[in-house]
Amino acid sequence: MAIKYPIKPWNRPEPTKCELDYADLTNIDLSKFETEEGKLELVETIRHALTDVGFWIVTNTGFSEEEIEQQFAIGQAFFDLPLAERQSNPCDFANGGYFGYRGAWERTINGTDVKDNMELLNLPKYTSDYTDAPRHEIFREHEAIIADFHRRCWYDVARKLFVLFALAMELPENYFVERHDYQKPSQDHLRYMMYHPRPKEDDEKCRNLWSWAHTDYGSLTLLFSQTVSGLQVKMPDGEYKDIKPQRGSIVVNVADTLSFMTKGYLKSTIHRVHRPPPDQDHIHRVGVIYGCRPNDDTPVVVAPSPLLKRLGMYTEADAQVDPSNTVTAAEYVASRVKAVHASSTYGTAPGTKFKYKGLEVTENYADLKETGETVSI
Numbered sequence: 054m055a056i057k058y059p060i061k062p063w064n065r066p067e068p069t070k071c072e073l074d075y076a077d078l079t080n081i082d083l084s085k086f087e088t089e090e091g092k093l094e095l096v097e098t099i100r101h102a103l104t105d106v107g108f109w110i111v112t113n114t115g116f117s118e119e120e121i122e123q124q125f126a127i128g129q130a131f132f133d134l135p136l137a138e139r140q141s142n143p144c145d146f147a148n149g150g151y152f153g154y155r156g157a158w159e160r161t162i163n164g165t166d167v168k169d170n171m172e173l174l175n176l177p178k179y180t181s182d183y184t185d186a187p188r189h190e191i192f193r194e195h196e197a198i199i200a201d202f203h204r205r206c207w208y209d210v211a212r213k214l215f216v217l218f219a220l221a222m223e224l225p226e227n228y229f230v231e232r233h234d235y236q237k238p239s240q241d242h243l244r245y246m247m248y249h250p251r252p253k254e255d256d257e258k259c260r261n262l263w264s265w266a267h268t269d270y271g272s273l274t275l276l277f278s279q280t281v282s283g284l285q286v287k288m289p290d291g292e293y294k295d296i297k298p299q300r301g302s303i304v305v306n307v308a309d310t311l312s313f314m315t316k317g318y319l320k321s322t323i324h325r326v327h328r329p330p331p332d333q334d335h336i337h338r339v340g341v342i343y344g345c346r347p348n349d350d351t352p353v354v355v356a357p358s359p360l361l362k363r364l365g366m367y368t369e370a371d372a373q374v375d376p377s378n379t380v381t382a383a384e385y386v387a388s389r390v391k392a393v394h395a396s397s398t399y400g401t402a403p404g405t406k407f408k409y410k411g412l413e414v415t416e417n418y419a420d421l422k423e424t425g426e427t428v429s430i
């Protein structure tokens with residue numbers, strides 16, 4: 054059968070020559086996971102890194118550089134399709150749905166006339182629950198490669214990190230794995246993403262931000278390292294630092310539900326995407342991301358970790374919570390997706406809170422220090 058959607062090799066952009074202030078992130082070398090000794094060493098590393106930034110560099114994940122570049126190439130091929138074709142299978146934001154397509158230039162940014170420059174496509178899991186999920190023809194044609202990549206993001210990377218987190222928190226090894234079972238329905242997705250360069254004058258009107266400061270909604274985000282700079286993480290002192298591209302590695306961060314399940318011990322860290330440095334600000338910035346979320350029916354309750362108990366963070370009230378009467382991961386994520394995406398504007402006033410039945414995060418906000426604004430909490 055003739056190939057309708059050939060995937061052209063992807064040319065990785067050159068790293069910036071500008072000097073940026075990079076965050077010093079702990080490296081988690083997953084090749085060590087395979088031996089008992091190595092695994093214990095990783096647990097020690099994680100134990101020390103758990104509470105620092107909430108962002109790590111994960112290496113030796115089993116993905117070759119070629120496999121990763123192939124995913125960027127698939128993303129690029131999708132974004133090269135005619136707009137009408139890309140626009141099929143839109144996300145059902147009104148109902149909190151996040152599988153499918155979101156176009157760029159659809160929303161204005163926080164009171165300005167500048168439009169959102171971010172375009173994305175989220176693919177659900179390759180399991181029997183999602184056989185009938187709408188998928189663009191290009192993805193069907195390359196399904197074998199994409200499905201393999203999708204599954205390995207979970208089995209080879211997220212699963213191992215969940216084991217390490219559980220051990221570091223003195224929980225049964227599979228505590229988090231069971232709550233994120235790849236075979237069960239969840240909002241996990243593989244994302245191809247593109248930021249379109251915008252005129253300097255437009256960027257200046259929205260603080261040069263391509264993605265507003267935010268936390269992610271699920272449990273873990275796996276961001277395949279890319280060479281166009283811009284991703285910045287908010288450090289504990291409130292300053293933003295850049296994430297240094299490291300070919301072949303994955304930048305991993307904790308998101309909201311995992312933070313709730315650990316009473317904030319694991320930090321859902323605020324990050325943003327800034328207009329890239331001058332030698333890269335004309336490049337279409339392609340991203341490949343795996344967003345990991347708890348199984349849809351997982352109650353968002355605090356894990357009974359002996360560590361949290363010793364720290365006084367797991368309280369009697371946490372022990373009394375009835376899991377059958379609690380917000381589920383699917384409910385939380387859907388309500389947040391709805392709040393952020395089912396709107397014609399993007400970005401909220403500094404310090405705005407998103408609340409859903411007792412779960413609360415600070416919503417897409419510009420940095421208070423930068424704006425000089427204050428909020429009463």
Ligand SMILES: O=C(O)CCC(=O)C(=O)O
Nearest residue numbers: 264269284324326340342
């Ligand atoms: O594009 C990036 O580097 C980060 C994207 C991001 O933070 C997100 O999609 O949640």
Ligand SMILES: [Fe+2]
Nearest residue numbers: 267268269324
């Ligand atoms: Fe994010």
